[in-house]
Amino acid sequence: MQTVKSIPRSLWITFLLSAVALVVGFLGYRLELALPATPDINNTYTSLTQPAPTALGSYDVLGHVVSPQEAAQLQQEEAGREQLLPENGAVKVTEELLRLGRRTFYSETFGNEVFQTDVVGALKGPINLVTMTKAIAALGGKPTTNLQVPVDEDFTVGGRTFKEGTMLNTGLDVPARSLLPLGLRPSIAQGKLRVGITCAACHAAVDNRTGRVLEGAPNNDLDSGLILALATNSAAMFRQTSVNPTQVPPGEHTYINADGKSARLPDAKALENAVDAALLTWPPGNFDSSGTLVNNPSQNPPSYTFENYPYGWSGFSSVGWFHGLTTLNNNVHATNSYQSAF
Secondary structure, three states, rough: OOOOOOOOOHHHHHHHHHHHHHHHHHHHHHHHEEEOOOOOOEEEEOOOOOOOOOOOOEEEEOOOOOOOHHHHHHOOOHHHHOOOOOOOOOEEHHHHHHHHHHHHHHOOOOOHHHHHHHHHOOOOOOOEEEHHHHHHHHHHOEOOOOOOOOOOOOOOEEEEEEOOOEEOOOOEEEOOOOOOOOEEEEEEEOOOOEEEOOOOHHHHOOOOOOOOOEEEOOOOOOOOOHHHOOOOOOOHHHHHHOOOHHHEEEEEEEOOOOOOEEEEOOHHHHHHHHHHHOOOOOOOOOEOOOOOOOOOEEEEOOOOOOOOOOOOOOOHHHOOHHHHHHHHHHHOOOHHHHHHHH
């Protein structure tokens, strides 16, 4: 009878450790994690001077507010109940709706972290997670309306040179005791760290005196042009500037054009430098959200709609639910900043 030799204990340990490492690696690749981005409700001002325009139990019917008392009367008749149906454009204000809106405002990136990180390379240049983390740690829990990030080494971008030790004024707001700038949300998916932006980056601000968040107020000193210019592939933002790639001298890389002929792509370095230079002209608190090949940034607007009807800074308050709030919010989620910008 043949004797079966036992497997050495060391081999068993090696096998088990390898199996554990494989499982952990697989889970780390498949697992998606995102850091919470919604501030403590006690650390925010929901408005500057005015109460909310609608109360719990009220309805908004295509911009017309129905109070809880009016809703109760309408519910007594069939015609009134029909008027308050969702399919007829009625939206009921509930605790769940308010929580959803607030969570979306602070936490929803609409998937833009893929474009920001993988394409544009935002926060991969001189302003990155390491230098930003050091800058936030230096605050010691204090708030700021302008996170200053130090430059680690000399570099030139868009024809402008930044010396080592220069403090870059990002305009990013950091609430008191926060580990992240307002409106930035890091996440890990398939083993890769990415950073996306939310509405709060441009449409909320920190009160420098109290450290609390002013919800809906514009971030008037956010230097998105500088942050984008320092990204590793700012050229992806050419549509938000006046840089036309067809006018950039050709480089060494070729492609097959629509006529089936070999043609040369624009010089990558020249295109990057041109876009960087254009982005550096954006004043703090301004952003160009339209991909029109015209470099004309406009000021970050507030997200207030209460008592703006039928006006507002662009007339948006005359259209849509909650006196234009839905119109204001949805504009930027199309082909504008959330799909093609920082």
